[in-house]
Amino acid sequence: MSDRYELFLTCPKGLEGLLAEEATALGLEETREHTSAIRGTADMETAYRLCLWSRLANRVLLVLKRFPMKDAEDLYHGVHDIEWADHLEPEGTLAVEFSGHGSGIDNTHFGALKVKDGIVDRLRTADGLRPSVDKLNPDLRVHLRLDRGEAILSLDLSGHSLHQRGYRLQQGAAPLKENLAAAILIRSGWPRIAAEGGALADPMCGVGTFLVEAAMIAADIAPNLKRERWGFSAWLGHVPAIWRKLHDEALERAQAGLAKPPLWIRGYEADPRLIQPGRNNVERAGLSEWIKIYQGEVATFEPRPDQNQTGLVICNPPYGERLGDEASLLYLYQNLGERLRQACLNWEAAVFTGAPDLGKRMGIRSHKQYAFWNGALPCKLLLIKVLPDQFVTGERRTPEQRQAEREQAAYDQTPDAPQERQYNKNGNPIKPAPAPVIEQPRLSEGGQMFANRLQKNVKALGKWVKREGIDCYRVYDADMPEYAMAIDLYHDWVHVQEYVAPKSIDPEKASIRMFDALAAIPQALGIDKSRVVVKRRERQSGTKQYERQSAQGKFNEVNEGGVKLLVNLTDYLDTGLFLDHRPMRMRIQREAAGKRFLNLYCYTATASVHAAKGGARSTTSVDLSKTYLDWARRNLSLNGFSDKNRLEQSDVMVWLEASRDEYDLIFIDPPTFSNSKRMEGVFDVQRDQVQLIDLAMARLAPGGVLYFSNNFRKFQLEETLVERYAVEEITQQTVDPDFARNGKIHRAWKITAR
Template sequence: MSEHHELILTCPKGLESLLAEEAGGLGLEDVREHTAAIVGHAALEVAYRMCLWSRLANRVLLVIGRFPVTDAESLYAQVHAVDWREHLEVAGTLAVEFSGRGSGIDNTHFGALKVKDAIVDRLRDAGGLRPGIDKLNPDLRVHLRLDRGQAVLSLDLSGHSLHQRGYRLQQGVAPLKENLAAAILLRAGWPRIAAEGGALADPMCGVGTFLVEAGMMAADMAPNLRREHWGFSGWLGHVPALWNRLLAEAQERAAIGLARPPLWLRGYEADPRLVQPARNNIERAGLSSWVRVYQGELATFEPHPDRNQRGLVICNPPYGERLGDEASLLYLYQHLGERLRQVCLGWEAGVFTGAPELGKRMGLRSHKQYAFWNGALPCKLLLFKVDAGQFVTGERQPVARDTGQATPARLSEGGQMFANRLRKNLKQLSKWSVREGVGCYRLYDADMPEYALAIDIYQDWVHVQEYAAPRTIDPAKAQTRLLDALAAIPLALEVMPEKVVVKRRERQSGKRQYERQGSEGHFLEVREGGARLLVNLTDYLDTGLFLDHRPMRRRIQREASGKRFLNLFCYTATVTVHAALGGARQTTSVDLSKTYLDWARRNLALNGYSERQSLVQADVMEWLEKDSGEYDLIFIDPPTFSNSKRMEGVFDVQRDHVRLIDLAMARLAAGGTLYFSNNFRRFALDCRLLERYTAEEISAATIDEDFRRNERIHRTWRLQAGKTR
């Protein structure tokens, strides 16, 4: 084999230029960048050195052939032509990885099989002995990349991906890969800061990946010094003496580095479950004397007890992928910016985020940004110099001693206008809510078209629903307005940020509006007209309580005394609770959803009801056709559309309301009353019903003060036997 080899180093997308610079420093020549890889030439010693010292590469591949491929047979022939006895013992083990497609090979498994067959057939001896297959730790791992009819055949010298240093056996929810963490530290200037004796602090350290990678850089430790298995270990071209010399040099450098006075490397993690795993990872990396991890909230984070010390604050805040994350993340980023301005003057900071628009809410100007990919997710590293000249909000804000929280950042012009509107609405509705004993009400409903939100008060919680912006609106502008609004809400309403829950509400089809969106399972007890009701602000698009039906619930409560009450499409049976409180003789509530019937059962039990309260899981239309009961008071509030695996067809309120009402009226006792309501904006009551029954629209009487701005929130009719005159 020639003294110099063509080498390919793979890496995460976006790290190519950094890897090229690192590999050049380690001795790679003629470096060229490709997508998620670099290519160059070097002696075997350099290939070994990159396996040991590269902080950024995934794999080090030694190219043994490039050739054209026209079909599967030509692929087999070209691979078979290689003298594999130079690389692998006949009794050795083999693994093949194939990527790409073309030349009639459109399945990577098929391509890998052809490569494996070619190697095995070439090595099979006269007695039939042949290499075995070991996908985990083979003696030789072979790569073949096929691209536009050209194949690149390589040996993997690294074995498992080099980002797997071996110290991180315990992981958090969404850990960064080690080589991505190293790249972030390089871009953030950590090697320079460490050389100057600077400190490093991570206020959201998770299992400590940034801390370990920073510690290894500062202590001059080879990142893969502690790996036990290498791809070249069973390769016949391996030169153990050369490798052992490089390994001994790396061990000596690490010993010298660790013997120096350690830098200040500290991590803080709010989740107590992650603190010990982080400490275990640090110990496995050999950095226990350099790195410390403490449990602590962001509100109490201070990077160093000596205010004269300088260094780097680095962190990877959550990106937000669950329903309701926007609000909590906004306040997290705002608070992170506050802590930096309060206790990190003179420091540098790097924030790695998949939500860079939130970085603009930190109250600091980012002087540089770098694009990265965290797997398939585009991310940015925002770099800050924490000095007063970079403060967007002016002077540092004082910390409130009782809460440990700083005065919130100044609002944008749009945010201030939005806050003023909220204050105006609150002033108008607060007296009414106190007078009427209403603790849950709508405060804002897209009053300002550019802020398309519905904001509801649930006692001391704020529930925010974002209406999906029209396609004509720039998504970036819509996101900016949402963040402006979220920043304004705690200020205008004087609530803690953690008590603001935000959701995006789009046009829903079928039962999607009732589907579970989260899994926090947190229920809040609220009170209304003597009723105790459970709401869930986090897990569903709806909360379990339709605020606009408050007047209807009160009406049912007034009229229910001594009556048999039927609630169709009962949802969480809040109307049934009011009927029971009003003295209903018995109640029957029907819904197709087991989830909501369980919720209904809890609502009834919370108010002391269980007997005489019948809960039925069924399709309403089918149940009405079979039911033979008689009821004095019926309430129907169907969805606009509904479909379910448990029902046949689709319920359409406009199309099906005549049949629905006819079936229900057949169950109405003499002198009884049926209330029919729905929120379909274009709904029109079929005139045939006016010919059969006495029907009176009472929508205006069922709209409370908090919905006067949107009086078409629902429409309601009162129906009784006998024709309308």
């Protein structure tokens, strides 16, 4: 066999340049880049060194032969002509991988079978002995790549992909592959920082991939030192003496590296379920003295081991797939930016993200960006120098002010700075600086405009809110069409519902505006980011708006008109309290004294609680949902109303037809449309209004009042009802100032017998 070989090294897309640099440093010559691969020439020692030391490659392929092929027969003969006895015993095992198409082969499985047949037929003995296929742990892995009519036949020296180092047996939901993590560390300058004795912190470490790869780089540990089985282990061309020499050298280098004082490498993870798996991975890598993992949120992450230590903060925040995810991620990125500015002055930072727009929301500029791919997802690596002049804050400072800040920061970082008065280069005394005040990131122009509108709305409603003692109210409802959302305050929580933008709106622009608004909300309303809940409101059908969206089960207590009510801001599209019906509930409370109250389609029975508060003789609440009736029971119990307050689980129409009781005050707020499996038929408020109101009026006692309302914007009350009953539209009387901007929020009528 030849002393020099053509080698192909495959890698994740986007790492070709880095891999070429690494492979050249390890001895590969005539290096050229291809898509997701590089190639070059090397001797066997270099091929082994690449297998052992490459932190970036997936596979190291040794090319046996290139040959032209026009069809499957050419493929078979080209493979068969190789002297396979130099590579594999007749009783050995093999696995074949085939990539590419053309030359009459459009099925990779068929191509792999042809390659296998060529090898097996060449090695078949007279007594029928032949190699068998073993896809998991074969003696020989063969790879054939078909490229524009040329077949490139190679041996895979790696065996399993080189990114599988062996330490990560436990992983999180969306882990980075080890070689991609290593590439990000290299691009981030970690080898330089580590050589200078710098520290490394990952505030969202997951199961510790960045930490382990960083420690292996710092301790000079070959990434595949602990691999026991290789693609060349049973290859007849294997040269054990060369391999043992390289492996022993790598072992000595690792021992020497681990004998050095360990660098400060720390990981922090909010999810308690990942802490032990991460620590187990560190233990398997043999790096427990170098790496520590703690449980902690990004907002409390404190990377500095002491005042003089600097280094690299690196992380791969989640990207988010649903709108609610992205909204919460905005605050995650903002928290990360705040921690960098507060606790990591003079450090470097590297943020690997599939949502680079969110990276812009950190309040600190990146000085360099690199494009990467995480599988099929395009990503960006944002490199940041954590210095005051990179901060994007609300205050615009002059160059002189920035220079003074830098001088003060440099002084504060000096390890042996004496306590007596110090002077800057201009001879002026430097006053001891107070603890720095970290400002909020400066809002974008759109974000500031949105914040101004929110503050204006809050101010306009302020006197009314204070006078009425209102705890929950709407502060914004698509006042500016380009910011299409509704924002409600629930005491010290904010509930945001984004309306889906029309198809005519550019989705990217809509997303940017949403992020602008979300960034503005906490600042404008003075509410912590953790108390902002975001949902998307789309056109609903059936009972979708009542379906569970989450399962946190967290209830908040709010006050309205002297009663306490429970709201759930996370689990359902609606919160359990329709704010626009506040005036109707207050009217019911004022009129309920001594009356029998019936609440149809009662939802969480908030109107029933108000009726009981107003002195109702009894309340009856009817709804088909057990979930909401349980919620209603809790609302009533919270206010001490347990007796004389009946809850009925039933289809309202069926219940009314069966009921013979009389009521003095009835409230109906039906859904627009409902088709629950427990219902008899389908309810449509426009079609079924006459039957519903007739059935309810049959239960109304002489002199009684029925209030009917709904939120269907196209609803029209049937003329036949006006002819038979005394009907008064009271919509304007049932709309408070916080909903006055929306003339179609609901319509309401007072109906009595003639």
